[in-house]
Amino acid sequence: MEENKFQNFFEVMQHDIMAADIPEEERQKLLSNYLMLKDKKVNLLITGATGCGKSSTINALFGCEKATVGVGVEPQTMGIEKYEMENLTLWDSPGLGDGKEKDTRHAKNIIAKLLERDEDGNFLIDLVLVILDGSSRDLGTSYELINQVIIPNLGDDKENRILVAINQADMAMKGRYWNAEENRPEAPLVKFLDEKVESVRSRIKEATGVDVTPIYYCAGYKEEGMLQCKPYNLAKLLYFIVEHTPNEKRIAYIDHINQDTEVWRDNDDVRNYRNDLLGSIFGFVGNSILKKLPLTTPLAGVVPGVAGLLPGVVRGVSNFIDDPDSAMMDLDDLVYDSVMGVLDKAEDVMDKFVDFLDWLW
Ligand SMILES: Nc1nc2c(ncn2[C@@H]2O[C@H](COP(=O)(O)OP(=O)(O)O)[C@@H](O)[C@H]2O)c(=O)[nH]1
Ligand SMILES: [Mg+2]
Numbered sequence: 001m002e003e004n005k006f007q008n009f010f011e012v013m014q015h016d017i018m019a020a021d022i023p024e025e026e027r028q029k030l031l032s033n034y035l036m037l038k039d040k041k042v043n044l045l046i047t048g049a050t051g052c053g054k055s056s057t058i059n060a061l062f063g064c065e066k067a068t069v070g071v072g073v074e075p076q077t078m079g080i081e082k083y084e085m086e087n088l089t090l091w092d093s094p095g096l097g098d099g100k101e102k103d104t105r106h107a108k109n110i111i112a113k114l115l116e117r118d119e120d121g122n123f124l125i126d127l128v129l130v131i132l133d134g135s136s137r138d139l140g141t142s143y144e145l146i147n148q149v150i151i152p153n154l155g156d157d158k159e160n161r162i163l164v165a166i167n168q169a170d171m172a173m174k175g176r177y178w179n180a181e182e183n184r185p186e187a188p189l190v191k192f193l194d195e196k197v198e199s200v201r202s203r204i205k206e207a208t209g210v211d212v213t214p215i216y217y218c219a220g221y222k223e224e225g226m227l228q229c230k231p232y233n234l235a236k237l238l239y240f241i242v243e244h245t246p247n248e249k250r251i252a253y254i255d256h257i258n259q260d261t262e263v264w265r266d267n268d269d270v271r272n273y274r275n276d277l278l279g280s281i282f283g284f285v286g287n288s289i290l291k292k293l294p295l296t297t298p299l300a301g302v303v304p305g306v307a308g309l310l311p312g313v314v315r316g317v318s319n320f321i322d323d324p325d326s327a328m329m330d331l332d333d334l335v336y337d338s339v340m341g342v343l344d345k346a347e348d349v350m351d352k353f354v355d356f357l358d359w360l361w
Pocket of ligand 2: 056
């Protein structure tokens with residue numbers, strides 16, 4: 001199938017399902033699950049003090065200049081801004097620190113948004129991303145925002161609905177120990193940032209009992225439209241965002257990931273976030289093939305048909321992942337191993353495969 005023939009990932013998926021060599025009954029099942037997935041909407045609330053880099057982060061993650069990046073101290077965003085991209089909606093709200101009157105209004109807006117329900121009666125906001133300005137020494141208003149405004153209004157599943165990210169890691173020590181050439185922090189800055197992460201974590205834990213694991217990153221910045229500093233740990237940030245998004249909704253990000261490969265390149269070496277992200281989006285899949293199919297269905301006939309859908313998936317994220325060809329081979333291996341696992345009744349491999357296909361079913 002030629003590339004660029006389809007508008008988006010879901011069109012590719014629909015085409016692949018229609019073309020897959022599988023029994024009609026299975027096709028109908030796939031189609032109805034596909035329609036269910038297609039209807040899932042993700043809502044992210046992004047907040048933090050004016051100037052922390054919310055707009056820059058939105059633009060870096062999702063490409064195109066959706067949000068206006070502020071110049072100077074004048075807040076660009078007065079109320080909650082909404083950026084709607086089909087099944088992904090971003091809400092961009094100033095945090096605290098713009099003066100008493102505005103703070104009260106912002107806090108009210110944020111709480112109202114957090115308590116809003118969707119048509120199914122679930123919270124509208126899947127995840128709150130709180131951005132801290134890593135170059136700022138005084139994070140008092142950010143703690144107030146997190147501990148008093150956001151966390152008390154997150155419902156029961158608090159730990160999974162908040163993510164705290166420290167931006168402008170390059171400026172955390174006023175620019176010292178930032179290796180601009182290699183776009184990464186030197187050891188003293190890494191140490192400083194790790195301590196910052198730990199202190200933010202414990203301040204939140206002490207005040208609320210909630211355990212968050214902050215991460216640090218750079219959204220990067222531009223001057224006169226010229227990229228001065230590339231993002232750092234942006235793939236890590238996206239990985240954490242996806243990990244905090246309900247399984248069945250993760251696929252909503254695929255069509256909106258920034259297509260500029262450059263922005264994803266530089267990350268810490270803790271793991272390969274870019275390839276792991278694939279697993280995170282598709283890794284929950286499962287039980288379906290074995291549990292939902294009647295035992296009489298010849299497995300061999302179904303598996304290749306479903307495996308045939310995977311190229312569409314990989315195409316959707318091909319600019320994001322490091323090496324599409326090897327990722328494709330990994331997927332093939334995974335499917336192959338899993339089929340072998342089914343035959344051998346090797347439980348762990350089976351679980352992996354089963355996880356892998358659940359979202360389709
Ligand atoms: N050095 C540096 N500057 C950044 C970074 N992210 C954002 N900025 C700058 O911080 C300023 C405020 O950013 P903006 O995205 O408008 O913040 P917002 O008010 O939270 O939306 C702008 O001048 C950005 O260029 C970063 O990672 N490093
Ligand atoms: Mg902004």
